[in-house]
Amino acid sequence: MSRDPGESMVAGPNTLTIVRVFNAPRELVFAAWTDPDRLAAWWGPAELHTPRESVSIDPRVGGEWSATMVMDDGSAEFPSAGTFSRFEPPSGFEMREEATDMFPFANTMTVSLDEVENGTRMTIVQHFATESFDFGDSIVGWGSSLEKLRALMTG
Template sequence: MSETTATKELVITRIFDAPRELVYRAFTDPDQLAAWFGPVGWSVPRESVDVDARVGGHQRFTMVNDDDPNMTSPANGTFIEVIENELLVGYEDVQGMPGMGPRLTMRLEFHDEGGKTRLVLRQGPFSEEMEGMSREGWNSSFTKLDALLAR
């Protein structure tokens, strides 16, 4: 039997070989977000992306399964803290999503590491199972982000 109570926080720390301004922009620029977001096998159509990176602003997009375009996963987050090139904090209400929420929060910290960026991502609450799936999804997405930043 899998755990369904959402109490676990996902924490991922990753170093990107790019200045933090570029990594931050990859999360806030709609063109760039569409180019990398979503695990391998999923994409984000540019026309679905709308980002207003300010306190009270939003980040909206829809992930679409590459093999079955009828399989979608919309995201609609609200920013509650924004410090350009340093911090993005927001939440998304995810009512009716087993193993998540009911309010999913996310904190992205962008730290300068001598021309590279140490990103610290905190997201939750998740059930144990959803935390693992989210970790896999983020790591897959970050592989795509590495490729974008290398251009």
């Protein structure tokens, strides 16, 4: 699988920045985040899936977003939910996720989509409301989730 040399995943003390380039128009990449059918097709790392019926997206500022990742063997579920604080199709959005019992770290995720030659550069910045955060599992999870997104964009 060929990677653009401009792709990266960099973790700081409380911020993870991911850059990926897709050979797809940014409208399609934006729809992969904001259309429930498309999000369910790629959201979640390897060994997890996101049932379509668990995905709800109200695509507007103040609108809510939720999805539940499920282990493929059914042994655990991982719900996530947020509220859009910025929503600007097709250039991106910002969403705030509150802390939950399962994931006690509030965070803000900004997704920016820029047109580049032959495709779209996607930049995700996930900032946690804590002094530091262990991004080990997040890096692995985002990596395999984004491979699913890449397959969806090229499929």
